[in-house]
Amino acid sequence: MSLAAAISSLTAPLRLRKGELTRAAIVDAALAIARRDGLEGLTIGELAAQMRMSKSGVFAHFGSREELQRAVLAEYASRFVGAVLAPAVRRPRGLARLQAILDNWLKLMRREIEQGCLMISGSIEYDDRPGAMRDAVVGIIRGWSAELQRAIEDAKATGELRTDTDAAQAAFEIYGLMLGFHQNARLLRAADSTRRARAGLQRLIEDARSATPPKPPAAATGRTRSPSGRAKRPVGGSARTSSP
Secondary structure (H helix, E strand, O other), X not given: OOHHHHHHHHHOOOOOOOOHHHHHHHHHHHXXXXXXXOHHHOOHHHHHHHHOOOHHHHHOOOOOXXXXXXXXXXXXXXXXXXXXXXHHOOOOOOHHHHHHHHHHHHHHHHHHXXXXXXXXXXXXXXXXXXXXXXXXXXHHHHHHHHHHHHHHHHHHHOOOXXXXXXXXXXXXXXXXXXHHHHHHHHHOOOOOHHHHHHHHXXXXXXXXXXXXXXXXXXXXXXXXXXXXXXXXXXXOOOOOOOOO
């Protein structure tokens, strides 16, 4: 399942109602509480008190506590994509895009050291609790892992990473580094957490980097190389080429 499909599966069952601005404000406040206390720590009573609303007023926007939890999870996932993946896809397909994804992800996790990461807390809350919420968390994490693997495969396709690079293994190791960073920074308060995470990510990239750099497209120069290494003129063309 793709990350987009995982988010869509959360939002599809949520019925559209009036007062979408109020609903969005409730979700925003609920997300802040869930970051601190976890999704299971999210209560209608505390949320209503914080929003200065009645419990029935909150329920008017969400038919159940689980629907509220699902809306919060969907909002978190949407913000994650907006902060990490969306800016990266503007980079060229290949290693530049993969490195942008990793840089953006680490920057977001640095901000979440104080806020709390809903995916990490959710994976602990629901790892042994079957049900819709566990399925939703699993879907998002699997979707994000698939996005990572796709970016790695793209870098293989461009020739920047070795063709024998195991994308699933690389994504697994990247996840391990990010989880280690979160624990080291949030729980242990280690000052060197970011430096160590960056070094680990860079080593993973370097270990997988292709020994032969990708060749530029022939159309970029308009010339070919002879066995001697001298540039040949394009057939039927002049020795000069125009700049882009």
